[in-house]
Amino acid sequence: MKGQKLILRGAAALVGACLFSFGLSPVQAGPAAGADAASSPTNSVELKAPAQDAKPAAVRKQLTGAELYSMHCNRCHPERYPTERTAAQWKTIMLHMQVRANIPVEQSKLILQYLQDNSGR
Amino acid sequence: MKTRRWTFGLLAAICVTGMALPPRAVAQVSLTDFNALKEAVQKLSEQVQGLQQTNVLREQIHEQDVQQIQQLQEKLAATRQIATDAEQKSIEAAQAQPPSRQPIDEATVNHNFMILGDAEFQYAKSAGQHGAFALADFAPIFLYRGGDKILFEAGFDTTLQNGSAPTPSDPTVNHDSGYSTSFDLSFAQLDYVMNDYMTLCAGDLLLPLGTYSERGAGWLNKIPDDPLAVDALIPGSGIGAELQGGIPLGNAGKLLNYSVYGVNGPSSMDGSGSAGQLDLGGNVGVRSDGTTANLHGHPTGGARLGVFMPFKPHYDLELGISGQSGEWDDAGSHLYTAGVFDAALHLGPSFEAKGEYILTRYGSDDLGEVHQQGWFAQAGYKLAGLNLELPVINNVELVGRYDSLHDGMGTSTRRYTAGFVYYFTNTLLFEGDYEFLHSTDPSQVGQFILQLSYGF
Numbered sequence: 001m002k003g004q005k006l007i008l009r010g011a012a013a014l015v016g017a018c019l020f021s022f023g024l025s026p027v028q029a030g031p032a033a034g035a036d037a038a039s040s041p042t043n044s045v046e047l048k049a050p051a052q053d054a055k056p057a058a059v060r061k062q063l064t065g066a067e068l069y070s071m072h073c074n075r076c077h078p079e080r081y082p083t084e085r086t087a088a089q090w091k092t093i094m095l096h097m098q099v100r101a102n103i104p105v106e107q108s109k110l111i112l113q114y115l116q117d118n119s120g121r
Numbered sequence: 122m123k124t125r126r127w128t129f130g131l132l133a134a135i136c137v138t139g140m141a142l143p144p145r146a147v148a149q150v151s152l153t154d155f156n157a158l159k160e161a162v163q164k165l166s167e168q169v170q171g172l173q174q175t176n177v178l179r180e181q182i183h184e185q186d187v188q189q190i191q192q193l194q195e196k197l198a199a200t201r202q203i204a205t206d207a208e209q210k211s212i213e214a215a216q217a218q219p220p221s222r223q224p225i226d227e228a229t230v231n232h233n234f235m236i237l238g239d240a241e242f243q244y245a246k247s248a249g250q251h252g253a254f255a256l257a258d259f260a261p262i263f264l265y266r267g268g269d270k271i272l273f274e275a276g277f278d279t280t281l282q283n284g285s286a287p288t289p290s291d292p293t294v295n296h297d298s299g300y301s302t303s304f305d306l307s308f309a310q311l312d313y314v315m316n317d318y319m320t321l322c323a324g325d326l327l328l329p330l331g332t333y334s335e336r337g338a339g340w341l342n343k344i345p346d347d348p349l350a351v352d353a354l355i356p357g358s359g360i361g362a363e364l365q366g367g368i369p370l371g372n373a374g375k376l377l378n379y380s381v382y383g384v385n386g387p388s389s390m391d392g393s394g395s396a397g398q399l400d401l402g403g404n405v406g407v408r409s410d411g412t413t414a415n416l417h418g419h420p421t422g423g424a425r426l427g428v429f430m431p432f433k434p435h436y437d438l439e440l441g442i443s444g445q446s447g448e449w450d451d452a453g454s455h456l457y458t459a460g461v462f463d464a465a466l467h468l469g470p471s472f473e474a475k476g477e478y479i480l481t482r483y484g485s486d487d488l489g490e491v492h493q494q495g496w497f498a499q500a501g502y503k504l505a506g507l508n509l510e511l512p513v514i515n516n517v518e519l520v521g522r523y524d525s526l527h528d529g530m531g532t533s534t535r536r537y538t539a540g541f542v543y544y545f546t547n548t549l550l551f552e553g554d555y556e557f558l559h560s561t562d563p564s565q566v567g568q569f570i571l572q573l574s575y576g577f
Contacts, residue, residue: 063374070434071374074467076336077576078547092233092266096274098314100335102367102378102427105317 065114068107075101082118090115235264238276239576241339248566256572257281258339260307275309308358319366325405326363329380329425330355330443331461331477340576343501343518343542345552349526349534350479350495355445355459356401359384361420370428378427378441386421386447387457394450396485396530399457421447427463439465455484471506475499481529488530495526501542518542520554534560536567548576 098108238261246252262276283297310324327335334357361384368377388404427441441463449457465475476498499522505515524536540554558567
């Protein structure tokens with residue numbers, strides 16, 4: 001019974017954390033002047049930020065492959081330098097990491113593009 | 122032609138003028154006028170001759186130009202013929218020979234084989250024992266990618282250990298002798314990416330009970346040994362199939378991770394339901410006599426649900442809850458159930474904290490329902506975050522961990538670990554720690570560990 005209570009408490013804590021997270025305003029989602037222009041249109045996904053100061057228009061920013069690389073790789077291990085592998089090797093490693101870290105295919109492709117663009121050759 | 126016309130016209134005009142003059146006028150022309158007129162006619166005649174000569178010269182030049190144009194046209198025709206012949210020959214040559222090999226852009230090749238992995242070398246000194254070089258571990262991971270959606274991955278673990286040791290079952294052995302090499306299959310799975318958000322995995326799977334099993338390779342873990350509860354309470358892998366994936370939540374990088382799996386599950390070492398016989402990893406689907414069968418009647422099911430919340434690069438929080446339940450004894454009369462709550466936090470590139478709380482219970486013939494629990498929390502801080510610009514200090518990370526384990530059969534252990542990691546490179550680590558251990562089992566003692574780890 002005590003164990004069941006602990007599991008239930010853990011589940012409740014997770015649900016609470018999820019609800020809390022949905023209400024968070026990501027730091028990078030704030031309106032950054034020129035951020036859209038600085039982002040690569042071919043290596044990014046759209047990031048929609050909540051409007052600030054009650055402005056009706058949503059502020060959009062692009063999450064680049066480099067940003068996604070920093071977010072995901074750091075979850076488990078020190079970041080590996082793109083120059084450590086060739087473009088073909090990154091393709092295989094990225095599929096491995098996509099499965100291991102449950103990364104959606106779209107984000108995985110952006111990270112792969114970043115790694116290949118800066119790869120050893 | 123115009124010059125001739127002008128000449129004849131002028132002469133005709135003169136003749137007409139002369140015939141038209143009245144005889145009376147002729148009679149009136151003086152010798153002087155006649156001479157002047159004569160000179161004028163002579164000059165005109167000379168001019169006509171000059172014009173005729175000029176015209177002849179021009180005609181000659183024109184003839185020469187026409188000849189040159191004809192010659193050029195002939196040369197052009199000859200050149201065109203040569204080009205046509207060359208083209209024809211090249212076509213014939215191309216048809217006669219196989220196409221030459223084009224260099225392949227390596228980034229576009231459709232398959233690739235790779236070896237990743239890690240290696241560790243360890244020195245350990247346990248309380249009351251001699252210090253020893255305790256571990257030489259080589260753990261390669263083989264990857265074979267077949268296209269964009271298929272990956273086969275297998276991990277092995279090769280370690281050394283002494284050949285024999287005194288045991289209660291064999292008291293005649295009074296000293297270790299020789300050594301043996303263990304070669305274990307850590308995992309071997311085939312992955313098929315079904316769509317953007319779902320991957321099917323089958324084989325010997327690393328189980329998503331918490332995250333440590335999937336992220337606990339030697340060079341990934343900042344402390345040389347595993348948390349007590351992870352080692353003792355939950356299986357690290359299982360034979361079966363799994364559906365897993367990540368679903369974006371909004372566009373800020375937030376993810377919902379899920380995994381659902383079915384595996385053979387744990388088993389009993391002797392087949393009985395005795396509490397001490399629980400074997401978390403021993404049910405691989407093939408019996409010792411070669412027959413293919415689960416050691417008990419039904420498979421085990423499990424799942425993990427997690428949420429990954431990045432706030433910006435290097436700042437994120439990940440929370441997850443996972444569980445597994447299924448039969449474990451041969452008779453199938455007892456269930457093994459585990460629940461894990463995991464969390465990981467990154468605050469910048471220098472700080473990381475993570476932990477897991479593990480709760481298990483399983484039925485048994487002799488002790489009834491056994492309740493186990495354990496947890497660990499560990500944190501690391503890279504001194505580079507202090508911006509001291511000191512070459513050695515910048516490469517050091519301080520780490521600490523607290524472990525707790527209650528095995529449900531009377532043994533409780535608490536362990537405090539303090540240590541460091543020195544980064545020679547981002548993949549070559551020198552780790553050291555001291556573990557202060559307090560346990561109701563007197564055979565468990567604290568130890569000092571140094572480890573060199575390399576991830577490749």
